Amino acid sequence: MPIIQVSKLNKLYRTRIKEEGLKASFRALVKPVYKEVQAVKDISFTVEKGEILAFIGPNGAGKSTTIKMLTGILHPTSGEITVLGLDPIKKRQKLSYHIGTVFGQKSQLWFHLPPTDSFALLGAIYDIDKSTLKKRVDELTECFELGDFLKTPVRKLSLGQRIRCEIAASLIHTPDILFLDEPTIGLDVVIKQRIRELIIDMNRKEGTTIFLTSHDTGDVEKVCKRAIVIDQGQIILDHPVKKLKYDYLNKKIISVRFDLEQHLKAPSGVTIEKTGTMGARLSVDTRVCSIDEAMRWLIAKGGVADLTVQDPPLEEIISTIFTSQPEVV
Amino acid sequence: MKIKKYLTVVRISFQNAFVYRSNALGGLVFYALFIFVFFNLWRAIYQSGEAAGYSLNQIIWYLCMTELIVFGCKTGIFSEMNEDVKSGSIAYQLNRPYHYVFYQFSNALGTMFFNLIIYGVLAVVLGLIMVGPLPDYKLSMLPFGLFSGMLGILINFFLMMTLGFTAFKLEDNLAFFLIYQKLVFMLGMFIPVEFLPKWLQNVAVWLPFSYIAWAPAKLIVDFSWELFWRVVPVQVCWAFIAIILAIFMYSYGVRSLQAHGG
Numbered sequence: 066m067p068i069i070q071v072s073k074l075n076k077l078y079r080t081r082i083k084e085e086g087l088k089a090s091f092r093a094l095v096k097p098v099y100k101e102v103q104a105v106k107d108i109s110f111t112v113e114k115g116e117i118l119a120f121i122g123p124n125g126a127g128k129s130t131t132i133k134m135l136t137g138i139l140h141p142t143s144g145e146i147t148v149l150g151l152d153p154i155k156k157r158q159k160l161s162y163h164i165g166t167v168f169g170q171k172s173q174l175w176f177h178l179p180p181t182d183s184f185a186l187l188g189a190i191y192d193i194d195k196s197t198l199k200k201r202v203d204e205l206t207e208c209f210e211l212g213d214f215l216k217t218p219v220r221k222l223s224l225g226q227r228i229r230c231e232i233a234a235s236l237i238h239t240p241d242i243l244f245l246d247e248p249t250i251g252l253d254v255v256i257k258q259r260i261r262e263l264i265i266d267m268n269r270k271e272g273t274t275i276f277l278t279s280h281d282t283g284d285v286e287k288v289c290k291r292a293i294v295i296d297q298g299q300i301i302l303d304h305p306v307k308k309l310k311y312d313y314l315n316k317k318i319i320s321v322r323f324d325l326e327q328h329l330k331a332p333s334g335v336t337i338e339k340t341g342t343m344g345a346r347l348s349v350d351t352r353v354c355s356i357d358e359a360m361r362w363l364i365a366k367g368g369v370a371d372l373t374v375q376d377p378p379l380e381e382i383i384s385t386i387f388t389s390q391p392e393v394v
Numbered sequence: 395m396k397i398k399k400y401l402t403v404v405r406i407s408f409q410n411a412f413v414y415r416s417n418a419l420g421g422l423v424f425y426a427l428f429i430f431v432f433f434n435l436w437r438a439i440y441q442s443g444e445a446a447g448y449s450l451n452q453i454i455w456y457l458c459m460t461e462l463i464v465f466g467c468k469t470g471i472f473s474e475m476n477e478d479v480k481s482g483s484i485a486y487q488l489n490r491p492y493h494y495v496f497y498q499f500s501n502a503l504g505t506m507f508f509n510l511i512i513y514g515v516l517a518v519v520l521g522l523i524m525v526g527p528l529p530d531y532k533l534s535m536l537p538f539g540l541f542s543g544m545l546g547i548l549i550n551f552f553l554m555m556t557l558g559f560t561a562f563k564l565e566d567n568l569a570f571f572l573i574y575q576k577l578v579f580m581l582g583m584f585i586p587v588e589f590l591p592k593w594l595q596n597v598a599v600w601l602p603f604s605y606i607a608w609a610p611a612k613l614i615v616d617f618s619w620e621l622f623w624r625v626v627p628v629q630v631c632w633a634f635i636a637i638i639l640a641i642f643m644y645s646y647g648v649r650s651l652q653a654h655g656g
Contacts, residue, residue, distance in 0.1 A: 136489045140649060161489045171483040175406065177413040182406055189402030190490055218413075 066150075067111035068242060068274050069135065074144035076105040076130055076298075104130045106298035107144075114241075117268055117275040119289035119306070127298040128278040132244050135276070136166055149241060162191060165235035169247035172227070173234055174219045180230045181215050184237060191238035198237070205233040208270075209263055225256035232260070236267065243267070245277040249284055261287050282376060285309075294386060301386060313385050317356055318375045319347045324368040335359055348377070399492060400500040407504025418508075422516055425465050429517075432457055433524050446588040452615050453586070454525045458517040459611035460583045463543060466510040467550050469502040472571050475558030479647070488648065495555065495637075495644050502551060528615065538622055539614035545629035546606045550578070552636035553602065559640065562647030577601075582608025602632040 081093070082100045105127045112118050120128050133139040135146060137153030137160055146153055151160045167173075174183040181202070188198035206212055209229045214222055222230065228248060235243060245264070249257045265288060267273050279285060285292050285306060292309050294302040302309065322344040329345055331337050334354025339346040349359045356374060363369060377385075411418075433454055440450040448456065475498070478484040487494055521527075557574060560567040581587065582604040587595055598604045609625040 133485060138485050138488045157489060158491050161491045164489070166486070166489060168483075168486060171481070171486055173486045175410060178406070178410055182409065186402055186406045189399045190492055192396060192399065192491070 068114045068116075068149060069110075069112035069276070070145075070147040071111070071131075071135070072109045072145050074105055074108050074131070074134065074146060075103070075142045076127070076134060076139065077142040078102045078104055104298050105134070105141075108295070108298070108300050110293060110300065110303060112274060112276065114274055115268070115272045116291060117265070117289045118277065119285040119292040120276065120278040120295060121280070121285055121292055122295040124280075126295045128295060129246055130298075131295070132166075132246050132276070132278060136164060136244060137161075162238060163240055164242045164244065165238070165240035166244045167228075167231050167235045167246065167248055169228065169231075169245075169250040172219070172231065174227070174230055176220050177218055179214075179216045179218055180211065180222075180234070183219070183230075183234055187234055187237045193238060201237060201239065205236060208266065209233045225252055225259075228252065228256075228260060229263070232263065236273075239271065240273065242274045242276060245275065247279055248277065249279065249281055257281070257283065258287075264288055315351045316377050316385070317349045317351060317359075318377055319349060319359060319363070320371075320373045320375070321345055321347065321363055321369060322371040323366075324370045327366055327368065329366070332358075332362055335362075400496060403497060403500035404504045404507075407501045408507055409504070411505045411508035418512060421465060421468070421509075422512065425461060425513060425516060426520060429454075429458060429461060429520050429524075446586065448586060448588070448616075451525045451528055455521050455528055455615045456586060456611050458521045459543075459614050460607040462510070462513050462517045463546055463550075463607050463610060464578070464583055465513045466506055467547050468509060469505050469551070471498065471502050471551065472554045472558045474498075475555065476561045476567065479559075479561040495640050498555065499551065506547065506551075532617060535617035536614065539610060539617055542613045542622070542626055542629060543610035545626065545633050546610045548633040549602055549629065549636050550606045552633070552640045555640045556636065556643050559643035559647050562643075562650060577603045578606055582606065582611075586612065602636070605629045605632055 079099045079101055081097050084093075108127075108131070120131065122128055130139060134141050135148055135153060137157035140154055148160060149163050153160055173187075174180060175186070184202050185198070188195075188202075193201065206215060209232065211226075211230060211233060214226055219227060219230070232243075232245075232248065243264075248264075249260055252260065261284065264275060264277075268275055275288075277284065277289065289306050292302070292304060292306050293300055294309075304312075318338075324343075326342050327345075329337060329340060329347075331347065332354060334350045334352075336348045336350075337345055338348055347359070349356060360372075363372065436450060436453050436457070439445065440453070444450075445453075475484075478487065484494075487497065490497075553574065554571070557567065557570045560570060581590070581598045581601065583606075587598055587604050587608045590598065605625060605628060609621075609629060613622060613625070
């Protein structure tokens with residue numbers, strides 16, 4: 066049986082709107098006008114136990130709103146949610162013993178106290194007895210390598226250290242599901258990589274189901290087996306990451322700069338997106354032309370001064386997804 | 395409801411209070427300065443005789459006590475909740491196995507304990523230096539005065555929390571807080587209720603504000619059973635109402651919560 070079941074979920078926000086000008090301000094004071102915004106539109110999906118699922122989409126797509134409804138913080142306008150067999154709204158407290166949440170941009174640790182104190186507090190909140198708590202904290206300390214700064218006030222930790230503590234803190238009560246909302250936001254490449262490894266480890270060791278939202282294609286590629294793409298409150302895609310990669314992450318961007326003037330004539334599979342006299346930006350369809358071939362072709366031209374190969378940004382992939390709907394079945 | 399988790403919250407927030415050393419020190423200086431200024435003001439007023447049944451000695455101790463309640467209860471609960479609701483970090487605190495209202499209360503208790511201890515010591519020291527001990531003071535009655543003080547603190551805390559919860563619905567609710575502060579200040583904290591015009595006294599009896607600082611301070615300084623039975627039952631009622639209001643505002647707010655900040 067799926068661990069999370071969502072069917073025909075909707076969330077409407079009502080916001081006040083005001084037209085320009087003083088007269089409108091007065092009018093709004095007497096008779097406010099509301100506008101309804103549909104943040105989540107009729108979405109349905111299921112998550113199996115032990116899955117690592119990515120929930121991706123641009124800003125304002127409804128990712129956080131969905132997470133907040135799944136964890137019982139927001140009331141849905143309509144639709145049904147079952148998490149671990151419970152209705153999150155009606156059984157929020159009961160459910161909270163079995164789920165953990167990390168909101169990358171907010172902190173659950175006490176700012177001026179060392180993480181140990183926050184762990185002790187969370188242990189008490191989740192009714193964990195002393196010896197179990199100690200064992201669990203030791204385990205997490207080892208796994209997340211927190212030993213060096215467990216006794217340092219949180220305000221003195223680096224962002225990477227803090228996020229590790231945040232994730233550890235949300236795992237104190239050994240939850241069945243971990244919700245991660247932008248866990249790697251603002252982190253450097255090395256730390257990002259480390260956090261991803263830790264998440265995968267946790268999933269393997271304890272079978273924790275992971276529900277992750279992110280902007281970062283890296284998070285999705287490296288961590289998740291399945292991805293749901295959401296935009297304007299609607300699910301656009303629900304696919305294994307492998308398929309997503311094959312369909313959409315098959316584009317690479319090559320930026321090249323030459324020492325001498327070059328006139329490029331692209332082979333098949335390569336599109337010139339921008340060109341100057343001394344350089345160009347090319348996009349390569351790796352299904353038609355491998356990176357190897359593309360590089361050979363460029364080097365053969367001679368006079369390459371600088372060359373970078375990049376993944377297209379997620380925003381671009383998402384826009385590809387929108388414009389190439391027919392490719393998807 | 396398991397009480398143990400709330401006690402742990404109290405302990406941790408008490409620990410946390412020690413961190414703000416310079417803050418506490420600044421508060422102490424401010425408290426002393428405040429008392430000193432009003433000490434001089436009252437001394438000047440009392441040049442022309444006694445007022446409304448308070449001796450100068452009593453009025454200074456009264457002032458020390460009302461200020462103790464106000465400074466001791468400085469928890470920032472209003473701004474904290476306002477911030478939590480507006481920034482959306484309340485999301486973190488909602489899906490935990492506790493009642494948010496009582497969690498916040500336990501959280502504040504730790505800070506209040508700390509404040510009451512440090513300001514309490516200072517209040518007694520300042521009172522002794524400025525006017526000396528109260529003549530014929532019945533120390534055995536002090537616990538009853540302190541009990542009333544606790545009720546005052548409860549009323550104050552939960553009313554502020556109720557105001558903080560208005561952030562769920564209103565973009566700018568600071569005005570409520572300022573008005574509330576001024577009402578507490580005017581109806582008892584700054585001057586005893588007996589000093590107010592008769593009609594205002596009659597109004598104040600029906601409002602919660604004077605039961606926060608005036609009632610306990612008066613009981614601590616000049617205890618009488620007559621006063622005790624007149625104010626304490628009313629305090630109990632107001633405390634009860636304030637708690638119910640806070641819980642009601644919370645559940646109302648949560649239902650209509652529009653999560654801010656993505």
